[in-house]
Amino acid sequence: MLTVDYDILDLRPGQLMLDLGCGFGRHAFEAFRRGGRVVACDMAVPELRECRALFEAMVLAGEADDDGMADATCGDATRLPFPDATFDRIIASEVMEHIPDDNAALTELVRVLKPGGRIAITVPAFLAETVCWQLSDEYYAPKSQGGHVRIYTESL
Incomplete structure (x- = not known):
């Protein structure tokens, strides 16, 4: 996609x-x-x-x-x-x-x-990103090398 x-x-x-x-x-x-x-x-x-x-x-x-x-x-x-x-x-x-x-x-x-x-x-979209952070320890960087380090909002 x-x-x-x-x-x-x-x-x-x-x-x-x-x-x-x-x-x-x-x-x-x-x-x-x-x-x-x-x-x-x-x-x-x-x-x-x-x-x-x-x-x-x-x-x-x-x-x-x-x-x-x-x-x-x-x-x-x-x-x-x-x-x-x-x-x-x-x-x-x-x-x-x-x-x-x-x-x-x-x-x-x-x-x-x-x-x-x-x-x-x-x-990534804010809502989807927030849900992924809550559901998966591997998704964000503190627990996974190369993971996401922040969630962006509309105003950054």
């Missing part, structure tokens, strides 16, 4: 897009399919391996636009391994709630975004 509206994001063929916290790559795959030049970035190396394999499978199956390019790289959201003003578009979907220093991550996203670029950030 995609959590970003690509029509609003307005990713155009050939534009460079970062999928931060890509996980298994659902948003990166859609961007690649649409002709984006995609960098999928996550700290989880096994998931990045799977992303790379699926990018290759998309090319072999003819599911990637000819203008597209895709890569997967390991990186920390608070110290991104990219130069300033690199990306035309950035997606950070369902990742900010995992990052202890979300302000540092936001600063990094702005740093690597080109002037006039667009960022799409999504976080």
Whole structure:
């Protein structure tokens, strides 16, 4: 399930897009399919391996636009391994709630975004997130490495 509206994001063929916290790559795959030049970035190396394999499978199956390019790289959201003003578009979907220093991550996203670029950030819905925190010890970070460290509200 995609959590970003690509029509609003307005990713155009050939534009460079970062999928931060890509996980298994659902948003990166859609961007690649649409002709984006995609960098999928996550700290989880096994998931990045799977992303790379699926990018290759998309090319072999003819599911990637000819203008597209895709890569997967390991990186920390608070110290991104990219130069300033690199990306035309950035997606950070369902990742900010995992990052202890979300302000540092936001600063990094702005740093690597080109002037006039667009960022799409999504976080879990407040009510659903609250219920999950109450029902599962493994869901939140104090009891699970990589878990959620905060619940966002409408006003942040």
